Amino acid sequence: MKDTTTSNTPQALSKRRRMKAMAWSFLFIVLSAMILPTASYLVSGEQAHAQVTNDQNQRANFWRAVREGAPGYSAVSGPEAGVFINNGGQNWRQLRNGMIANYGGWAIIIGLGVIALFFLVRGRIKIDEEASGMSVPRWKTWERVMHWYTAILFVLLTISGLSMLFGRAVLIPLLGAKGFSAWANLSINVHNYVGPFFAIGVFAMLLFWVKNNIPTGTDMAWFAKGGGLFSKAHPSAGKLNGGEKVWFWIVIFVGLVAVCGSGLVLIGWMAQLGFVDSTRGTMQLAHQVHAIASIVWVVVFFGHAYIGTLGTEGALEGMTTGRVSVEWAKQHHDLWYEEVKDQAGIAEDTTSAPAPSTAAS
Amino acid sequence: MARMKFLCDAERCIECNGCVTACKNEHEVPWGVNRRRVITLGDGESGEKSISVACMHCTDAPCAAVCPVDCFYTTDDGVVLHDKDLCIGCGYCFYACPFGAPQYPQEEAFGVRGKMDKCTFCAGGPADDNSPAEKEKYGRNRLAEGKLPLCAEMCSTKALIAGDGDMVADIYRERILKRGGRPQTWGWETAYGS
Numbered sequence: 001m002k003d004t005t006t007s008n009t010p011q012a013l014s015k016r017r018r019m020k021a022m023a024w025s026f027l028f029i030v031l032s033a034m035i036l037p038t039a040s041y042l043v044s045g046e047q048a049h050a051q052v053t054n055d056q057n058q059r060a061n062f063w064r065a066v067r068e069g070a071p072g073y074s075a076v077s078g079p080e081a082g083v084f085i086n087n088g089g090q091n092w093r094q095l096r097n098g099m100i101a102n103y104g105g106w107a108i109i110i111g112l113g114v115i116a117l118f119f120l121v122r123g124r125i126k127i128d129e130e131a132s133g134m135s136v137p138r139w140k141t142w143e144r145v146m147h148w149y150t151a152i153l154f155v156l157l158t159i160s161g162l163s164m165l166f167g168r169a170v171l172i173p174l175l176g177a178k179g180f181s182a183w184a185n186l187s188i189n190v191h192n193y194v195g196p197f198f199a200i201g202v203f204a205m206l207l208f209w210v211k212n213n214i215p216t217g218t219d220m221a222w223f224a225k226g227g228g229l230f231s232k233a234h235p236s237a238g239k240l241n242g243g244e245k246v247w248f249w250i251v252i253f254v255g256l257v258a259v260c261g262s263g264l265v266l267i268g269w270m271a272q273l274g275f276v277d278s279t280r281g282t283m284q285l286a287h288q289v290h291a292i293a294s295i296v297w298v299v300v301f302f303g304h305a306y307i308g309t310l311g312t313e314g315a316l317e318g319m320t321t322g323r324v325s326v327e328w329a330k331q332h333h334d335l336w337y338e339e340v341k342d343q344a345g346i347a348e349d350t351t352s353a354p355a356p357s358t359a360a361s
Numbered sequence: 362m363a364r365m366k367f368l369c370d371a372e373r374c375i376e377c378n379g380c381v382t383a384c385k386n387e388h389e390v391p392w393g394v395n396r397r398r399v400i401t402l403g404d405g406e407s408g409e410k411s412i413s414v415a416c417m418h419c420t421d422a423p424c425a426a427v428c429p430v431d432c433f434y435t436t437d438d439g440v441v442l443h444d445k446d447l448c449i450g451c452g453y454c455f456y457a458c459p460f461g462a463p464q465y466p467q468e469e470a471f472g473v474r475g476k477m478d479k480c481t482f483c484a485g486g487p488a489d490d491n492s493p494a495e496k497e498k499y500g501r502n503r504l505a506e507g508k509l510p511l512c513a514e515m516c517s518t519k520a521l522i523a524g525d526g527d528m529v530a531d532i533y534r535e536r537i538l539k540r541g542g543r544p545q546t547w548g549w550e551t552a553y554g555s
């Protein structure tokens with residue numbers, strides 16, 4: 001019997017060589033398959049490390065961008081849907097609930113207090129001369145319509161606006177949550193719908209009354225004498241005195257520009273016209289300007305309303321009937337009286353009747 | 362009592378918007394309002410990252426602080442809810458909210474917006490639990506049924522986690538331990554002060 005494994009025939013030798021080659025090749029393939037993929041680590045360790053740090057950088061950059069409020073993409077559409085964090089919100093909250101609500105509230109209380117104190121100390125400023133029954137025309141019908149239109153809307157806006165700002169603290173305890181909610185809902189609707197019509201009134205005042213309100217040297221002298229508010233002196237004045245002109249320009253800059261301008265941003269009209277965007281940042285700023293300027297305006301308005309009614313005898317008639325007594329005109333607006341005295345006439349019943357036909361010649 | 366929180370793991374979120382869809386469907390949210398949204402930074406570039414954002418139910422909630430009618434309240438579970446019967450649609454909560462959560466169903470010519478709507482943590486509102494009135498105004502009240510928010514439940518990669526803050530933090534910490542890297546509890550500092 002021959003053992004083929006040990007035979008040395010040529011066929012047996014070649015077969016053994018093939019088997020060996022196959023085994024080595026197999027081992028080589030298996031080892032390569034295991035080692036080659038890891039070769040990248042051995043060969044380019046540097047590069048691989050760089051890739052890891054790059055990955056970390058990317059992550060850090062991402063979180064930094066997010067913190068800084070960088071916008072991203074969102075499939076959801078909506079106002080500023082791509083913004084991660086609205087960073088201005090807390091500042092706005094703190095300013096509105098803190099400074100504006102606190103100082104604003106005090107400004108209104110102190111403003112009213114100062115007026116009450118002034119009334120107690122100085123009393124009503126009376127007309128010195130005996131009434132003669134003679135009067136001069138002061139405000140035309142269209143001027144009075146413009147004034148009262150604007151004034152009534154101003155009061156509506158003040159009540160509704162202040163209700164929104166102070167109602168939570170002042171009115172909820174009085175009306176309860178449901179009652180105040182109903183009031184606030186009425187307020188916001190009145191406020192937002194009346195606002196633009198009010199702005200038209202203020203703008204008309206600018207157009208038609210600016211000519212009365214150009215400051216002159218007379219006004220400086222008037223201020224130097226304190227406007228006669230604290231003394232018995234009657235400093236000279238034209239149709240409008242220095243104080244009234246200051247009120248006019250406060251109405252224009254604080255009122256028309258700051259309050260009405262920001263109000264029109266808040267109801268979205270300025271954005272519609274393309275002047276501003278309607279992001280929360282813009283709205284926060286507009287709201288702050290609006291609230292601060294409107295409180296300034298309201299406080300100064302208290303002064304205006306006091307002087308025009310309780311504070312000065314004979315002033316209100318000018319804006320209600322259109323005529324003022326000759327004595328009032330001489331006392332408060334002497335230079336203007338000189339200009340219009342030839343129009344003076346007897347106005348028995350001070351309705352807005354036209355000035356009596358060509359007066360005393 | 363639990364203190365409910367959301368956490369979105371940006372390493373896992375794949376911007377599928379499943380959470381957005383789940384929420385809209387579950388609560389039948391009005392047209393144009395999305396209580397949750399996914400934001401992607403570097404969209405389409407390598408290394409893009411996404412986060413799912415909704416009301417975070419803040420500890421010292423800015424929305425509640427500025428609301429003129431004081432209609433917000435925080436539940437025992439730390440969920441910030443509001444009363445639509447009181448809301449006047451002024452928009453102040455939207456100005457104050459860090460996360461852009463409050464939304465409005467309408468945008469009218471004079472800046473009147475309708476009742477504010479936002480994520481309720483699937484906890485409804487002041488109306489009776491799961492009454493038709495609650496469902497219509499605020500959506501389903503899953504918390505009352507012992508369930509957690511649907512957005513997180515539906516999340517395919519479990520990037521969005523909702524539940525008691527301590528448990529949420531534990532789950533996230535475990536992930537960080539396994540995969541390495543720094544923890545990024547997005548929005549937590551802003552919402553919860555930590």
Ligand code: HEM
Pocket residue numbers: 096154157158160161162164165166188191192194195196198199259260261262263264266267290291294295297298429451472
């Ligand atoms: C053009 C005129 C005005 C417009 C368009 C306007 C508009 C607005 C708007 C849109 C708001 C935000 C709240 C809301 O949506 O109602 C607001 C708030 C307010 N407005 Fe006006 N407004 C105007 C004039 C006034 C005037 C004349 C006053 C008072 C002098 C005033 C006082 C206020 C106050 C106090 C707030 C509340 C602020 C707060 O709650 O924090 N506004 N206004």
Ligand code: SF4
Pocket residue numbers: 415416417418419422423424425441457458459460461462463479552
């Ligand atoms: S995320 Fe916005 S809406 Fe939600 S509790 Fe915080 S401030 Fe309020």
Ligand code: SF4
Pocket residue numbers: 424427428429430431432443447448449450451452453454455463476477
């Ligand atoms: S929109 Fe509604 S919930 Fe938001 S602050 Fe205004 S009244 Fe409050």
